[in-house]
């Protein structure tokens with residue numbers, strides 16, 4: 001029996017929309033199922049509203065800096081509702097664009113909860129549709145650990161729709177979301193405390209970058225409490241009392257938890273139709289994104305790879321070309337040297353290996369480091385700094401990693417990521433004439449490297 005569709009995608013987020021659109025452009029008959037919002041996490045409660053809020057949070061610093069340039073910027077006020085509502089209007093516009101992109105590509109849109117009933121069968125409400133291939137691109141949801149009072153905390157989605165901005169706020173977690181939220185809330189005028197259970201936040205990033213960002217955030221007014229775990233939260237008189245593992249009691253108006261995300265598998269697979277999952281609940285796929293059930297594929301945040309929008313997009317494009325393209329990809333997607341940024345204040349941009357990873361891999365590296373005060377800040381006394389760092393393989397001279405924390409770090413890193421992906425050497429960097437005066441020119445003018453060897 002022939003199927004109604006060549007591909008049914010569950011989830012119209014970053015990966016699902018891209019896969020559906022590209023599959024349709026290759027000539028496939030495609031349907032997409034979405035139960036909540038077109039564009040998924042990134043557009044609605046992730047990258048986009050977060051970046052808009054991050055822009056918004058920089059204005060007080062800009063006003064202060066303007067004074068050093070002779071402007072009087074006194075008496076400014078901030079209205080949270082204006083920022084929040086303008087953001088929501090923009091997100092609604094983007095939702096419409098995503099829907100239209102799908103319609104224009106000829107993709108059939110089905111609104112409702114999608115569920116894999118069996119290989120080749122998806123239900124949407126009480127309707128069953130048949131498909132030669134099914135793609136599960138349902139993303140993830142915030143994870144909040146179990147402890148007394150955890151029902152009192154807010155999750156990342158909540159920030160985007162808050163009725164009022166809290167005065168005193170705790171952000172628990174030490175990853176991307178927590179660190180970005182601290183910058184946003186602090187910039188918008190809240191008194192912010194970041195609480196992290198480990199020694200130093202941003203595990204997995206370069207050690208120097210982690211310490212530098214912690215210093216800069218503290219200098220900027222955020223309170224950072226590392227080696228601190230929350231054991232209980234109580235509420236009284238509109239105040240949230242947070243009790244730590246050392247018995248301290250801290251008071252906040254709101255407590256945000258950003259302690260990771262887990263795959264969104266709620267009512268997604270009928271009994272007997274669940275593919276293999278790993279210990280963390282992520283769907284296990286092979287290098288073609290096929291699950292343990294033939295004809296059922298999965299990609300994006302629901303699998304155990306990098307949880308980044310450009311990665312979900314790349315996976316979606318790869319799979320569409322693999323299933324329906326004339327020119328099938330000849331190799332699996334390459335996850336090496338994926339550039340990433342944390343839109344904390346200051347921003348972090350990173351591509352390639354950290355010093356620690358490089359040492360474990362090659363044993364002998366040269367490390368080039370420069371910390372400086374960007375020219376923009378030299379007319380006043382604010383201690384805003386930038387750190388850049390290059391990790392070079394001593395033997396081959398190849399640049400293994402580039403790390404930057406400071407203004408425009410994400411923008412600068414994106415450009416250099418091309419060079420790193422192409423295998424540029426330090427000599428290539430040195431042979432590149434800089435653009436003066438910029439912060440990025442530092443990356444092609446560093447000459448004094450320190451030789452570091454393993455052990």
Ligand SMILES: Cc1cc2nc3c(=O)[nH]c(=O)nc-3n(C[C@H](O)[C@H](O)[C@H](O)COP(=O)(O)OP(=O)(O)OC[C@H]3O[C@@H](n4cnc5c(N)ncnc54)[C@H](O)[C@@H]3O)c2cc1C
Nearest residue numbers: 011013014015035040041046114138139300301307308309
């Ligand atoms: C606060 C925050 C900030 C972020 N910032 C960045 C950033 O700056 N840069 C970056 O690269 N990444 C960022 N990310 C990560 C990025 O958003 C994700 O990696 C990306 O959205 C994953 O795409 P996806 O297609 O896998 O899933 P999603 O975008 O989550 O899409 C899944 C879609 O499936 C739908 N769905 C789920 N279950 C069903 C079902 N059963 N039936 C029908 N529909 C269903 C959901 O409603 C959703 O629309 C951020 C994430 C968060 C939470």
Ligand SMILES: NC(=O)c1ccc[n+]([C@@H]2O[C@H](COP(=O)([O-])OP(=O)(O)OC[C@H]3O[C@@H](n4cnc5c(N)ncnc54)[C@H](O)[C@@H]3O)[C@@H](O)[C@H]2O)c1
Nearest residue numbers: 145173174175176177178258259260261307308341342343
């Ligand atoms: N700029 C970006 O590209 C960007 C921004 C936001 C999110 N993201 C993506 O979304 C993913 C999820 O972000 P996230 O910040 O929620 O996750 P994360 O994995 O980056 O960080 C989770 C943090 O919570 C801590 N944690 C975990 N369990 C805990 C517990 N029981 N108690 C206390 N702390 C605990 C971890 O130690 C870690 O510091 C990221 O990994 C990233 O891939 C990307």
